[in-house]
Amino acid sequence: MRAILRKLFFGLIFLALLLLPFWGDRFYIQFASKILIMIVFVSSLNLLVGFTGLVSLGHAAFFGFSGYVLALLSPVDSAMNFFVALLASILCTGVLGVIFGALVLRTKGIFFIMSTLALGEMLFYFLHDTDLAGGSDGMYINSRPDVSFFDWWQLDLANVVHFYYLALITAVIVLIVIRAIIHSPFGRVLAGICVNEHRTKALGYNTYKFKLVCFVIASMIAAVSGFLSAVQFGVVNPEMVGWHVSGHALMMVILGGKGAILGPVIGTTTLMLVEEGFQMVTKHWQLLTGVAIVLVALFFPHGLVGFKFFKKGS
Amino acid sequence: MDWLDLSFLKKDLKVGALIEARGLTKKFSGLTAVSKVSLSCERGHIHAVIGPNGAGKSTLMNLLSGELRPTEGKIVVDGVDVTGYGSTKMSLLGVGRSYQRTNIYPSLSVLENCNIAVQSRLDMSMQFMRSVNAYPDVESGSRRVIERLQLDSLSYKKASELSHGEQRQIEIALALATDPKVLLLDEPLAGMGAEESLNMIALLQRIRSDFAVILVEHDMDAVFALADTLTVMQNGEIIESDKPAVVRSSPRVQEAYLGTSIDA
Numbered sequence: 001m002r003a004i005l006r007k008l009f010f011g012l013i014f015l016a017l018l019l020l021p022f023w024g025d026r027f028y029i030q031f032a033s034k035i036l037i038m039i040v041f042v043s044s045l046n047l048l049v050g051f052t053g054l055v056s057l058g059h060a061a062f063f064g065f066s067g068y069v070l071a072l073l074s075p076v077d078s079a080m081n082f083f084v085a086l087l088a089s090i091l092c093t094g095v096l097g098v099i100f101g102a103l104v105l106r107t108k109g110i111f112f113i114m115s116t117l118a119l120g121e122m123l124f125y126f127l128h129d130t131d132l133a134g135g136s137d138g139m140y141i142n143s144r145p146d147v148s149f150f151d152w153w154q155l156d157l158a159n160v161v162h163f164y165y166l167a168l169i170t171a172v173i174v175l176i177v178i179r180a181i182i183h184s185p186f187g188r189v190l191a192g193i194c195v196n197e198h199r200t201k202a203l204g205y206n207t208y209k210f211k212l213v214c215f216v217i218a219s220m221i222a223a224v225s226g227f228l229s230a231v232q233f234g235v236v237n238p239e240m241v242g243w244h245v246s247g248h249a250l251m252m253v254i255l256g257g258k259g260a261i262l263g264p265v266i267g268t269t270t271l272m273l274v275e276e277g278f279q280m281v282t283k284h285w286q287l288l289t290g291v292a293i294v295l296v297a298l299f300f301p302h303g304l305v306g307f308k309f310f311k312k313g314s
Numbered sequence: 315m316d317w318l319d320l321s322f323l324k325k326d327l328k329v330g331a332l333i334e335a336r337g338l339t340k341k342f343s344g345l346t347a348v349s350k351v352s353l354s355c356e357r358g359h360i361h362a363v364i365g366p367n368g369a370g371k372s373t374l375m376n377l378l379s380g381e382l383r384p385t386e387g388k389i390v391v392d393g394v395d396v397t398g399y400g401s402t403k404m405s406l407l408g409v410g411r412s413y414q415r416t417n418i419y420p421s422l423s424v425l426e427n428c429n430i431a432v433q434s435r436l437d438m439s440m441q442f443m444r445s446v447n448a449y450p451d452v453e454s455g456s457r458r459v460i461e462r463l464q465l466d467s468l469s470y471k472k473a474s475e476l477s478h479g480e481q482r483q484i485e486i487a488l489a490l491a492t493d494p495k496v497l498l499l500d501e502p503l504a505g506m507g508a509e510e511s512l513n514m515i516a517l518l519q520r521i522r523s524d525f526a527v528i529l530v531e532h533d534m535d536a537v538f539a540l541a542d543t544l545t546v547m548q549n550g551e552i553i554e555s556d557k558p559a560v561v562r563s564s565p566r567v568q569e570a571y572l573g574t575s576i577d578a
Contacts, residue, residue, distance in 0.1 A: 185433055185449060186442035192430040195419040202379070202417075203492055204405035204434040213440070 017168060021161040029160045030232075035272050036167040037228045040174045042252045042264035044221035049250065050258030051182060052214050053194035054105075057113050057246050058120025059222055061100065064241030065123065066093045066223035067230030071139040079146035082157075086145075089227045090220050097219025101212045120243055128238040138237025141230060157231055167228055174221055179261050181217065190214055194259070255296055257303025266304045330356040331390075332526035333378065333409065333496045338387035340373050347373040349550040350387070355496070355526040355543075360518075362529045362537045362558075365547035366570075371530045372414060374547070375500045378528065379411040380404035392495060405434070410494030412485045414501040414530075420474035424465060427473055427484055428456035431491035459491045463517060479510030483517065490521070497525040503533045515539055538562075546570070 021029050041063055048054040066089040073088055074080050104115045128136050147155035147166070155162045181187050189210050192200040201207050230236045239245070248271075256267020274292055278285035300306045334354035340347045348370040355361040363371050376382040378389060380401040388397050391407050399407070419427045429446075432455035433439055446452065460469055463483055468476060473484055482502060489497060502518070503511045515536050518527070522540070531537050537544065538558050545555040546567045554567045561567055 180445070181442050183445050183447075184442045185438045185444075185446055185452070186440055188426075188430060188433060188446055189439050191422065191426075192419065195421055196417065199417050199419065199488070200430065202381070202401045202405055202411065203431050203488065204402055205439065206402050210439070213442075217442070 021164055026160055029164050031272075031276065033160070033164045033167040033232060034229075035269055036164075036171040037225050037232065038249070038252070038272060039171050039265050039268045040228070041222055041225035042249045042256075042268045043174060043178055043261075044218045044225065045246075045249050046253045046258060046261075046264045047178060047181070047214060047218045047221070049253050050260065050263060051187065051194060052190045052211060053197070054211065054215070055113050055250070056104075056116040057243055057250065058100070058104075058116035058118070059218070059249060060243065060245035061120040061123045061241050062093050062097060062219040062222035063226035063229070063245060064127070064236065064238070065096055066090070066226035067236040067240055068127065068133055068139070069093065069223075070145070070227055070230050071141050071236045072133060074141050074143065074145070076142055079143040082145035082147040082155075086224070086227055090223045093223035093226070094216055094220045097216040098212070101215035101219070105208055105211050105215060117243055117246075120241060120246060124238050124242045127241060134237075136238060138235055138240075141234045141236070144231055144234065163232060167232075170224060170228060174224065175261060175265070178221070182261065186210070186213070251293065255293060255303060257300075257305030260303070260305040263303055263305045270304060332357055332392050333528065334390045335374075335378060336388040336390070338374070338377055338389065339385045340370075340377055340382060341385045346550050348377060348384075351547070351550075351552055352387075353528075353543075353545055353552070353555065355528055357495070357526050358523045359542045360522055360527040360529055360540045361543045361545065362531060362541035363545045363547060364531065364534075364537055368549075369547040370550040371547055372500060373550075375411065375498050375528070375530055379409060379498050405492055405494075408493075408495035409498065410489035410492045410496070411498035412489045412500060412502055414504055416478075416481045416485050418473050418481060418484050418488060421472065423470050423472055424460065424476070424484055424487075425453070425456055425469045428459050428487055428491045429453060431488045432456050432459070435493055456491060459487050462490070462521065463487050477510075479506050479513070482506060482510070482514065486514075486517070494525065497527045499527060499529045499531075501531055502529070503531060503536055511536060 017032075020032055024032070045056065045059045048056050048059070069089040069092045070085055073085060100116075100119050104112055104119060107115050127133055133139050144157040147157060155166060157163050157166070189200065189205055192203070192205070193207050193210060197207055226240065229240070252267040252271050253264055254267070255271055256263035256265065271289075275285060275289055278288040282288065296304065331354040336352050338351045339349055351370075351374060353361060353363075363374065365371055373382065377384050380396070380399050380403065383398055388395060390396065391404070391409060394407065396404060396407060419430065429452050433452045436449070436451060438449055457469075460466055463486065465480070465483060465487065468480060473481060476484065482504070486499070486502060499518075503514055506514060511533060518540055529537070529540065541558050543555065544558040544561045546553050546561060548570050553570055554561050554564050556564075
């Protein structure tokens, strides 16, 4: 019975998401797009934190870097092809992922957290203090990439509704990809590393290699979200790579429930809605958010996915 | 390479020895935990290592499994010099081990525990877009191991929900699931009750013929029931190594370790 209700519930939500642009006003459609982009980013972090046991405080480096790649590649006066730009952002961020991953994965536990934080902040200050990409002001993307399939179909990314659907499709695809990774032989090894890395090593797995591949995949998925975010606002700035963004995302992972595909979806949506709601009510919204998070941690130690309704089976 | 006479190399390599340690020494900043230990084991044999606490048995196991690097000496597995190899490489070369402190995947089912181990022998672990269901070999391999250890009824149970004795068997199952040639068993009976111990001894008797087994164990009944060769260590050194009956009557061993317990 609960399984049917669950399917019905998610079906209705998806339907509501599809229909949202028809009754929501501009602000809410934009906000929903923001949530969807964040879901992509938080899901990529969950791949590290929840499924591999790597708690990163520098994941925003990839989010922001990807946006910067787009900003630096975009010509001033003409639009770039969307798919070329996206691919370039993903690949460049993937290279950064290899470099960062190769370094930070030599450490474990608290040292891993600290070194991800350090590398992320290094990138932040690099972008902040050099003139390479606009310094502390960041850069504008004057003409958004052009999504056109030859001549017969075109998306206008400046159009809020068009962008919303792009974000929705992307989020769905990313969740499907992450699901596939988790249920693959590779995902099985990640689960082994997450639960007991020592044993996984002793069983003949070069765990460093597996963690590095996972790290790079996560950085590339983060690149997708950073790219979309840059496209949405038409601007990138150093804050995008700062640890605040990483920490915020980590909070969403934990709030939703790490190690569950739905965790980031629930965590991100909840936190962003709660924050937005409190901001409307009071100036001291952060205080209320803090209380809400403490309450969740108290009553749902495994995150909101621990709420029975979201659970499969029994 | 007929012109090159290699027979001198084989002279001191025992015929059929699957694992052999030669003059293994491990120093931890001043402390010599293992000193010039040589031993070997062939298929179907159980070579037990005993000794009082601090004798260097666990260090020896960690050296043989590649978790520690020897300061001096050589390790040869099936004719290949593997000195300095890490635990991952050792495992891939056919050295499986169990741990003194249960080292399994507590939050996963017994089947999934074994799946991880079995998959390490099949070339697909980097495949990240196809479902595990596309590779039935892994699960069938796990089921064979689980059947062999008669753990069928536990397949879908979470490892953390099992009794200590059952978890110890999963520990062995993980080692077996990597299809090893050499089994290093570090106190498989640790913390077990009398009945659980008997079950474990029976289990080891059932499977012993396929492996070269090096066994570290405190339970003397088990050691004398299982061992073909018995090595006694003290302060990192071997003080006696022979057939169990010979070792049992060695005055040196009795004095150093076995004391009166063996006569009692």
